[in-house]
Amino acid sequence: MPLLALNKPFGTICQFSPHEKHPSLGVWVKTPGVYPAGRLDTDSEGLLLLTDDGALQARITEPRHKLVKRYWAQVDGAPDAHALERLAAGVDLGEFVTRPCDVKRVEPVESVDQLWPRNPPIRYRAAIPTTWIELSISEGRNRQVRRMTAAVGYPTLRLVRVGIGALDIFSLGLAPGASIELPPRAPWSGIG
Template identity: 55%
Template sequence: MLLALNKPMNLLSQFTDEGQWQGLSGLGLPEKVYPAGRLDRDSEGLLLLTDDGKLQARISSPKFKMAKTYWVLVEGTPDAAALEALKLGVELKDGPTRRAEVAMIPEPEALWPRDPPVRIRKAPDTWLALTIREGRNRQVRRMTAAVGHPTLRLIRAQIGPWALDGLAPGEWREVDATPPEPRTPRRKTLRLKR
């Protein structure tokens, strides 16, 4: 079984509550499903849950390089150099990030209001679609900050072939659990001259 959940802001990606923060237990999810990966408390969007350990590993393990696409509201308007830096990888305290895909986008359609709302600023803010294939702690936020455009709102829109597709915050549905074929690296065959 594989479930797609639109995790609301300020909800933990675990079933148990922690301090003032609630976990997933109040959403009426089936028993014996567990998150395949994490989404920070202050981030929103797609969280996959499964009862299949192998599928959970395939989705969450960095070795499979499954693409994760985020809608990111950043402070200000990134210039071409900032976008290129995000694409090529930025240097973080724990080393450089891998290449990413990034584009400026209009505000995503059917976007729900955030609770609490994003504070309005004098300078215009910009939406980006950012796709990464790794999953370090708070990576997207650290990447945008490294190029001078802190993240104001972060929504995961897609993981591999699975997308939010109209789920409202707190809603979930069962999705096709057929995992995508793992990407196998191409190996070059060296031929020795005789």
């Protein structure tokens, strides 16, 4: 029952079957029989867990288990306190309202130096600043973080999942494309 942590690179599609435009997970993961526990969009990057254990996969992905996923979002502009409060309270996205979540600026800004450069880099506009914020959510609907930040007026330019439960991509030391096998029910994982 392997449990793998992968730093999914930007541009990689979250499937193993080959894709005509994007590299698939099979480029990075050679362990047979594992599947992603949850997804990251092709244009998102960061921590992805893979396992062959269906029950463990459900504990990682199902919102009823309330496993927190932490994201760093580089947004267009500088969100004010009101925008951050709206994100934290829950955002109406039309077909659903997001659950309340924890939101904060990634301070100090130098902490984003832990991140690897994205290839290709985000667009740069000298007249419009960007800001990094951290969102900790316990649900994970399709493009949820991107939709949340856009709904409060600050579209996401770069999105990195930095944590799942107690797992943190920085403490795992994973460069983009690198993976490591984890004990499937380790106490530090928050998923056992």
